[in-house]
Amino acid sequence: MNNTPDRMTAAEFxxxxxxxxxxxxxxxxxxxxxxxxxxxxxxxxIIFDSRLECYMHNxxxxxxxxxxxxxxxxxxxxxxxxxxTIRAITYTLDFYLPDYxxxxxxxxVATQQGKLRIKMLKRLFADLGRTTAIExxxxxxxxxxxxxxxxxxxxxx
Numbered sequence: 443m444n445n446t447p448d449r450m451t452a453a454e455f456x457x458x459x460x461x462x463x464x465x466x467x468x469x470x471x472x473x474x475x476x477x478x479x480x481x482x483x484x485x486x487x488i489i490f491d492s493r494l495e496c497y498m499h500n501x502x503x504x505x506x507x508x509x510x511x512x513x514x515x516x517x518x519x520x521x522x523x524x525x526x527t528i529r530a531i532t533y534t535l536d537f538y539l540p541d542y543x544x545x546x547x548x549x550x551v552a553t554q555q556g557k558l559r560i561k562m563l564k565r566l567f568a569d570l571g572r573t574t575a576i577e578x579x580x581x582x583x584x585x586x587x588x589x590x591x592x593x594x595x596x597x598x599x
Contacts, residue, residue: 494548495536497582501589502537507596509546513538517562533559542592545576548585552578 483490488511490496502509518531537546545563549556560576567574579585 491536492548492550494550494579494582494585498537498546498548498579498585498589501585502539505589505593507539507589507592508541510538510540512536513545515563515566517559517566531559531562533563535563539592542595543572543574544592545574546588547576547578549578549580552580 481493483493483496485496485500488499490499499511512534514532514534516530516532520530521528535545536548538544539546547560560578564576577588579588
């Protein structure tokens with residue numbers, strides 16, 4: 443068992459930021475970052491959590507595909523345990539397309555927490571008797587391909 447603390451030196455941190463290897467080949471955690479390399483982006487008064495989310499929004503809007511933006515689901519209700527209030531677990535989808543029963547969440551990097559919440563979302567949908575498809579495009583090319591499939595399906599209706 444490794445009992446060393448999860449720390450890095452200033453030199454290791456600088457190397458990590460510059461995309462290089464950490465000196466001495468040390469194993470370093472980048473911590474519990476919610477979203478890796480995500481930069482909030484504002485366009486037309488809308489604040490997006492990432493550039494990829496903004497890109498998908500523009501694609502859907504350009505192609506006239508109706509969607510609900512930032513739809514929030516409660517995956518687990520809040521509760522009290524031994525006098526302690528435990529907060530609800532929620533998940534906010536980037537886009538829900540009601541005409542296609544399709545959920546889209548743009549994810550540049552898949553995290554363990556994100557994967558767990560997607561499983562919980564699938565369980566919620568199953569409990570509700572829904573067969574909502576969930577897509578997790580990670581790149582602009584995957585967003586383009588997904589919108590292409592939606593357009594093809596729309597034309598075949």
